[in-house]
Amino acid sequence: MSLRLEGVTVAYGRGAARTTVLDGLDLEFAPGVLTALTGPSGSGKSTLLAVAGALLRPDAGRVLLDGEDVAPLGDARRARVRRERIGYLFQSGNLLPGLTALDQVLTMAHVARRRPARYRDRAAAALDAVGLAHRRGHRPEQLSGGERQRVALARALVLEPSLLLVDEPTAAVDRAQAGELAALLADCAGRRGCTAVVATHDPAVTEAAGRVVALAA
Ligand SMILES: Nc1ncnc2c1ncn2[C@@H]1O[C@H](COP(=O)(O)OP(=O)(O)OP(=O)(O)O)[C@@H](O)[C@H]1O
Numbered sequence: 001m002s003l004r005l006e007g008v009t010v011a012y013g014r015g016a017a018r019t020t021v022l023d024g025l026d027l028e029f030a031p032g033v034l035t036a037l038t039g040p041s042g043s044g045k046s047t048l049l050a051v052a053g054a055l056l057r058p059d060a061g062r063v064l065l066d067g068e069d070v071a072p073l074g075d076a077r078r079a080r081v082r083r084e085r086i087g088y089l090f091q092s093g094n095l096l097p098g099l100t101a102l103d104q105v106l107t108m109a110h111v112a113r114r115r116p117a118r119y120r121d122r123a124a125a126a127l128d129a130v131g132l133a134h135r136r137g138h139r140p141e142q143l144s145g146g147e148r149q150r151v152a153l154a155r156a157l158v159l160e161p162s163l164l165l166v167d168e169p170t171a172a173v174d175r176a177q178a179g180e181l182a183a184l185l186a187d188c189a190g191r192r193g194c195t196a197v198v199a200t201h202d203p204a205v206t207e208a209a210g211r212v213v214a215l216a217a
Pocket of ligand 1: 012013021039040041042043044045046047048199
């Protein structure tokens with residue numbers, strides 16, 4: 001899916017405390033490419049991901065997914081866009097305590113409003129694709145930081161989103177795992193043809209990316 005931001009402006013706060021974080025931003029992201037979004041802390045990387053992912057409405061500008069502006073859509077339609085077309089992976093992975101790796105991925109069947117039994121094979125294949133077939137019965141506390149992030153990546157990919165948005169995925173993993181995760185993200189974009197954007201401070205991720213976009217402070 002192509003993603004284009006046109007004149008995107010986001011400000012937080014009111015009155016004297018109002019701060020403009022994104023100011024008329026124009027950017028385009030192509031399918032099949034992992035783009036690393038860099039820039040100093042506070043430059044708006046997470047804000048850009050939230051806007052692109054239809055989680056935050058911009059104050060001005062257009063957010064075009066395959067040419068359709070999702071910014072003005074109502075809440076129900078934006079929720080549907082998120083559910084059907086976008087995968088998210090955040091810094092901590094946000095796995096649910098007590099659930100096995102396979103069940104973490106299967107939670108997406110509920111998001112897709114399908115019976116989990118019909119998704120077992122797909123969930124297993126998604127875990128296999130991130131190299132965790134042998135960990136499918138493990139719960140989060142039995143997994144390393146990098147493995148937890150890979151489970152979260154499998155969960156983000158199981159519904160085959162055409163846009164993958166990732167925020168600081170390697171913040172809590174060791175260097176070797178960071179490299180593996182970065183390679184997996186690049187491979188996901190290349191092999192699946194999805195548009196992938198990752199906000200990061202990590203050189204391991206920028207090196208794996210096909211393109212780097214730096215936001216100014
Ligand atoms: N909900 C909010 N209300 C008020 N200000 C906010 C809110 N969310 C973010 N900000 C401010 O907007 C600016 C940009 O935040 P954002 O999280 O997008 O930056 P970032 O580039 O992702 O930073 P980091 O690299 O530290 O994660 C920061 O100054 C932050 O304090």
